[in-house]
Amino acid sequence: SAVISxxxxxxxxxxxxxxxIQCQVDSQVTMMFWYRQQPGQSLTLIATANQGSEATYESGFVIDKFPISRPNLTFSTLTVSNMSPEDSSIYLCSVEDRGGRGEQYFGPGTRLTVT
Amino acid sequence: LAKTTQPISMDSYEGQEVNITCSHNNIATNDYITWYQQFPSQGPRFIIQGYKTKVTNEVASLFIPADRKSSTLSLPRVSLSDTAVYYCLVGSSYSGYSTLTFGKGTMLLVSP
Structure with a gap:
């Protein structure tokens, strides 16, 4: 399984x-994902990032607020722009393994507090 | 979009077998069933995945009936360290990555 930092x-x-927020993977992966997890809540998918193409955003998330870069097969960044206290959350990146089946491996998360 | 329903919480004692059932009535033909475990302040950890029948690994077993409208994660002889939130996901890239939606999860509390 991939190791993500x-x-x-x-x-x-x-x-x-x-x-x-930076996400680094120890192996080349096609798909990377960015999630948000608010305190005590489940995970919400923000966007999927495929290397070499624009990220695909889920309903309720827009590129201007959460721009994503995916410059190569081992790295991605998520920017939380013009932050408000409502953006306080844990942000997690994950990668897909065994192509297509939804088996994901997650990073440890970034805990963001906006004051 | 295959929505999942799980019990909000479960209690168990050390050494017991725990079965957590997930309902997913709208599962699509291409969808896989994947279970994750999450400890506080950590990212979810992959436990097991299946498509139909039974899958077993060193950590757990996954039982999927023929109609695939539900699945049961079985944890044999739980210990205190199994206290965590368990999530059931149903979907696949073939159904669209948006299908990989986490439900509310099941909070498992294991007591001595």
Missing amino acids: QKPSRDICQRGTSLT
Whole structure:
């Protein structure tokens, strides 16, 4: 299984600023995913990122607010833009293994607090 | 979109077998059933995946009836360290990545 790391592990940011979260995988993967998990809640898919193409966003999430980069097969970034306290959450990236079946491996998450 | 329904919580004691059932009435032909475990402050961890019948690995077993409208995760002889939230996912890239939607999960509490 792939090993995924995220940076930063946590951050406290002021409203109106932006934070870029990095996701690094130890092997080449086609699909990467970004999720949000609010305290005590389940995970919500933000977008899927395929290398070499624009990210695909889920309903309720837009590129202007959550721009995603996927420059190569082992790396992706998610930016949370113009943050508000409602963006306080854990952001997780994951990768798909065994193509197509939905078997994912997750990073440890980035805990974001917006004040 | 195959929605899943699981019990919100379950309690067990060390050494017991725990069975968590997930209902997914609208499962599509191409969908797989995948279970994850999540500890506090960690990302979910893949446990097991299946399409039909029974799958077993070193951690758990997954039972899927012929109609595939439900599945049961079986954890043999649980320990305190199995206390976690367990999520059932149904979907696949063939059905669209949006189908890989996490439900509310089941909070399993294992007591001594």
